[in-house]
Amino acid sequence: MTRRAELTTLGTGARALVRALLPNIMPAATEGGCRRQLAEGIPTPSLEQTWLVLAVLGRELPTSDEVEAARRLARHNGLGQLVAQLRARRRRPSKWFDRPATVVTDAVLLDIQESATSTLMTGVQRVARSVALEWLERDSVQLVGWSTSRTQLLRIDADAFEARRRRGLFRRGPIVPWGGTYVLAESLNEPARASRIQALAAYSGTRTGMIGNDAIPLTTAETTGPRMPGVFAKYLAAASRMNIVATISEAAATEYRGWKAMLSSAGIDGPDIVTVQLASTAQPAEPRFEVAARARMLVDDLPLVLCVGSHEPRKNHLAVLHAAELLWVAGHRFSLAFIGGNAWNSEEFDNEVSRLRAAGRPVQTISGLPDGELWWAYRLARLTVFPSLNEGFGLPVAESLGAGTPVVTSDFGSMAEIAEAGGCVLVDPRNDEAIAEGVRSLLVDEELHKRLAAEASARRPRSWAEYADDVWDAMVNYDGSP
Amino acid sequence: MTAVDVAVGVSSLHRRLVAVAPYLAPDLDASGSEFSESAGSLLAALADSVASDPADARIWLLATAVAGGYPTQAEVVAIRRDLRTAKPGTALAAVLAGVARTASAQRDDDLDAVVIVGGTVVDVDFCATHVHNTGIQRVVRNTMPHWDREQDPVLVAWSRDVTGYRDLTPGQRDLVVSWTSSTPPAPDVPDGRLLIPWQGTIVLPEVPSGELLERQAALGRYSGNRLVLVGYDAIPVVSADSVVDEESDRFAHYLEVVKYSSLIACISETTAEEFAGFVSALPAQGLTGPRVSAVVLPVDVASADVTVPSADRALPLVLMVGSVEPRKNQRGVLSAAQLLWDEGITFELLVIGGGHSWYLEQFDREVRRLQREGRSVRVGRRVSDAVLAQAYADARVVVFPSLQEGYGLPVAEALATGTPVITTRYGSTAEIARDGGCLLVDPRDDDDIAAKLRAVLTDDAVHARLVAEARARTNATWADYAASLWADVHEVSE
Structure with missing residues (x-):
């Protein structure tokens, strides 16, 4: 494979700084000489110049606070003193991993820290991984992640990433972007990284962008777990300094545009918000999973109503249970299956499921279902119900439609967007009776069911390659016009 | 039992x-x-x-x-x-x-319970139970005396078990409508009857704390009463990098109350833009959110104490007022002052305001270092209203280059005193500055702050012009604000 082509760099240490900041001067032969050239050539550095000096000589990407404090030091006492301080800090015994920082000028860096190191596979990580695998086909792409201390940007080995190999995943020696493009493919749940990415976006002269999945911890905080909004706010602070946020739906763009409109109060322009609709591909139902799926999912000859997603309040599963109960009470016959794990605050959901089961209602909850059986479950279901209160995309809606199974989903946001191409009954998710009526119509109205199933099967899938190409156009080929 | x-x-x-x-x-x-x-x-x-x-x-x-x-x-x-x-x-x-x-x-x-039908219930819980008096409390305590005299609000606080509204006790009332910085804490008396607002208006002129939010959101969403908020700022979201996580967390949950309110009356055009931004995000979750309006705070003095400048000051006074925290940018002011001192310009810098210990320690260390170098810099903590009013009167200039403000009360209070102000060139402070008396700066540029400070300190013509502008302003008063807010709350066109 030819993916190991070395990046264009300015080298390391003070020599790289002279090349970057004093392009008309030939770097001196020694590091000390280069440091003197810097001190003389840049008496009062800008915030951008200060950022680079800190990142290269400090060997850690600085936070905005550190950049501002260092610039004040240099403003009052000269750059020479700042350089001397950074050097003094490094005089401890050098360790094997304490390598000099390399300045990278024109690469496309794709940050996939979580997806590269986690064994979990959330929706967000699936997106990041898919984009990474597609982008690796391009020459200038370098996957990156973070050091254990979360202060250094490290190169990720493409082959190790593809093979999901932990060993040799990170290559040694921090890199410092100065120009080029940096793309954050995931949400950030580590404030320590957020503050450094914020400074990188603000000061490195690198074009920066991220994939915007949703802004739910800000706009729907009541449905998120403890402490999530606070952490998410730090992530938004980093995003506010970026050039581009590519949202996975128009609904997510609506959220990010609303947030961006808030920023002018702090004198910040905020990023451009562009929508790059997420991929939605039909997953193949492999024959070997069929028997197990049928045995697990189906109850006698009852039509199956499927509900996929973790039992967090936002997914509105209590309303689904209540709507189902109204229909059972009215004499309709069907079984109901929830596929998804427990989340915070799902105790009441568990109680309701137990109560209904004790009353003889055919309802079950399944967690940890293998993907192979999940794709069969969508095909075995009469319909899927997904009346979420807020979604960045609503993957189960797209997955169900990809399997040709109609969906009852919310009449707004990303769910209504996906439904535009057909196959759905739209309902107000805050109205239990409306959910019940939507489910009822697909259970009893054969004409409707047939028409929506046909619409679902006729939908054109959107591949990960198409999605990744469009993200590339938005982030890398971006010319500044929305 | x-x-x-x-x-x-x-x-x-x-x-x-x-x-x-x-x-x-x-x-x-x-x-x-x-x-x-x-x-x-x-x-x-x-x-x-x-x-x-x-x-x-x-x-x-x-x-x-x-x-x-x-x-x-x-x-x-x-x-x-x-x-x-x-x-x-x-x-x-x-x-x-x-x-x-x-x-x-x-x-x-x-x-016992009593139903309040069609009235205006005003939740002043924090002011009724705390002697703290900065930003939001100054607004509430300057507005409620007017409402109390001229309108018919029912002022309420939460029960101690935080399950419902109660009438204010006499001591609590004093803290809200007859507050002075020497008011003693209210004596402890038992909670009274449960007040049940019905088909009326509930006004929230404070930003409620975490434990109140759950029932507050339900009041807005389900009680059938109109819930009206006073919107102060969205700092914990917009400047999240300058606050602790918990503050952003609390604010994100406050936004749920905003979601189910009927009106949010914001203290500046800038704040109205912030909340309008949040409201414009709500269709993604199938909601419309409240009407957003701007009822801008007045440029008025904080207290009725009449002050004249102190005689014979040795050095011109540069005053900064505000809680000591990164967002207020005291560091930028210290750095700018240092640049001017290095040039040989003489003045005294007085920084008034308290803050959280983690940041105060850093700040005080920096101040002590400057003092050791012979710089004329002082810090004021827990000063009374009278001392603050005197400082505004004595100052040659008030400097307030905050990175973000919902309004900027120190700017308004200085201008109402006739003292020039150097403040941030965008947002709410720029709004206040439109009517004169201010020089505007990029708060992220210490050299810009220093340049404007130099002009006011060394150029008497510049200073005289700004003083004249400040005095020529036609400023709204707290009485005007109270009347405008009441009218907006009840959607009466002025």
């Missing part, structure tokens, strides 16, 4: 049900002999009435009377669902089971 407690509990439940009955079932003779024996039969009748017409506000009202406190959103929804599947005669059980959480949180076993 002992048998006696139960008896007392039941009889106060009975009295609360009698209080709400006219609004749930007007045809029912709740005080008549049919229901005089026990609460049970009256509760059953009211529950059946609500079950036959299960509007959210009716569920909320009955739940409030039964629990002796306002239900949460989850409780209202649970009751609504249980009423739908209830068999004839079991509606009562659905209501009782639904409010279990609030009923057990409510601690007063002998609680």
Whole structure:
């Protein structure tokens, strides 16, 4: 494979700084000489110049606070003193991993820290991984992640990433972007990284962008777990300094545009918000999973109503249970299956499921279902119900439609967007009776069911390659016009 | 619970049900002999009435009377669902089971209730129970005396168990409508009756803290009352990098209350833009959110103390007022001052304001270093209103290059005193500056702050022009603001 082509760099240490900041001067032969050239050539550095000096000589990407404090030091006492301080800090015994920082000028860096190191596979990580695998086909792409201390940007080995190999995943020696493009493919749940990415976006002269999945911890905080909004706010602070946020739906763009409109109060322009609709591909139902799926999912000859997603309040599963109960009470016959794990605050959901089961209602909850059986479950279901209160995309809606199974989903946001191409009954998710009526119509109205199933099967899938190409156009080929 | 407690509990439940009955079932003779024996039969009748017409506000009202406190959103929804599947005669059980959480949180076993129909209920909980007096409290304490004199608001605070509104005690009232910085803390007296707002307006001129938000959101969403907020700023979201996570967290949950309010009246155009931005994100979740308006704070003095500049100051005074925190940018001011001192310009810098210890320590260390170098810099903590007013009068210039403000009271208070101001070139401070008396700076540029400070300190013509501008302003007063806010709250066009 030819993916190991070395990046264009300015080298390391003070020599790289002279090349970057004093392009008309030939770097001196020694590091000390280069440091003197810097001190003389840049008496009062800008915030951008200060950022680079800190990142290269400090060997850690600085936070905005550190950049501002260092610039004040240099403003009052000269750059020479700042350089001397950074050097003094490094005089401890050098360790094997304490390598000099390399300045990278024109690469496309794709940050996939979580997806590269986690064994979990959330929706967000699936997106990041898919984009990474597609982008690796391009020459200038370098996957990156973070050091254990979360202060250094490290190169990720493409082959190790593809093979999901932990060993040799990170290559040694921090890199410092100065120009080029940096793309954050995931949400950030580590404030320590957020503050450094914020400074990188603000000061490195690198074009920066991220994939915007949703802004739910800000706009729907009541449905998120403890402490999530606070952490998410730090992530938004980093995003506010970026050039581009590519949202996975128009609904997510609506959220990010609303947030961006808030920023002018702090004198910040905020990023451009562009929508790059997420991929939605039909997953193949492999024959070997069929028997197990049928045995697990189906109850006698009852039509199956499927509900996929973790039992967090936002997914509105209590309303689904209540709507189902109204229909059972009215004499309709069907079984109901929830596929998804427990989340915070799902105790009441568990109680309701137990109560209904004790009353003889055919309802079950399944967690940890293998993907192979999940794709069969969508095909075995009469319909899927997904009346979420807020979604960045609503993957189960797209997955169900990809399997040709109609969906009852919310009449707004990303769910209504996906439904535009057909196959759905739209309902107000805050109205239990409306959910019940939507489910009822697909259970009893054969004409409707047939028409929506046909619409679902006729939908054109959107591949990960198409999605990744469009993200590339938005982030890398971006010319500044929305 | 002992048998006696139960008896007392039941009889106060009975009295609360009698209080709400006219609004749930007007045809029912709740005080008549049919229901005089026990609460049970009256509760059953009211529950059946609500079950036959299960509007959210009716569920909320009955739940409030039964629990002796306002239900949460989850409780209202649970009751609504249980009423739908209830068999004839079991509606009562659905209501009782639904409010279990609030009923057990409510601690007063002998609680009466009174329904306030169509009134304006104003939640001034924090000001009524704290002597703290910065930003939001200054607004509330300068506005409520006018409302109290000229309008007919019902000022309320939360019960100690945080389940419902109560009338203010005399001591609490003093803290809100007759506040001075020497007012002693209110004496501890028992909570009174539960106040139940009905078909009226609830005004929230403060930003409620975490434990209040759950029932507050339910009040806005389900009680049938209009919930009106005063919007101060969205700093914990917009400048999240300058606050602790917990503050952003709290604010994100406050935004849920915003979501279910009818109106948010913002203290500046800038703040109105922020909340309009949030509201514009709501269609993604199928909501429309409140009307957003700007009722801009006045440029008025903080206290009535008449002050004249102190005679014979040795050095011109540069004053900075505001809590000591990164967002207010005291560091930028110290750095700019240092640049000027290095040039040989002489002045005294006074920084007034407290803050969190983690940041104060850093800041004080920096100040001590400058003092050791012979710089004329002082810090003021916990100063009285009179001392603050005197400082505004004495200052040659007030410097306030904050990175983000909802309004910028120190800018307004300085201008109302006739003192020039150097402040941030964007946002709410730029709004205040439009009417004169200010020089604008890029707060992220120490050299820019230094340049404007140099001009005001060394160029008497510049200073005189700014003073003249400040004095020529036609400023609104707190009385004007109070009247405009009341009009906007009640959607009366001015």
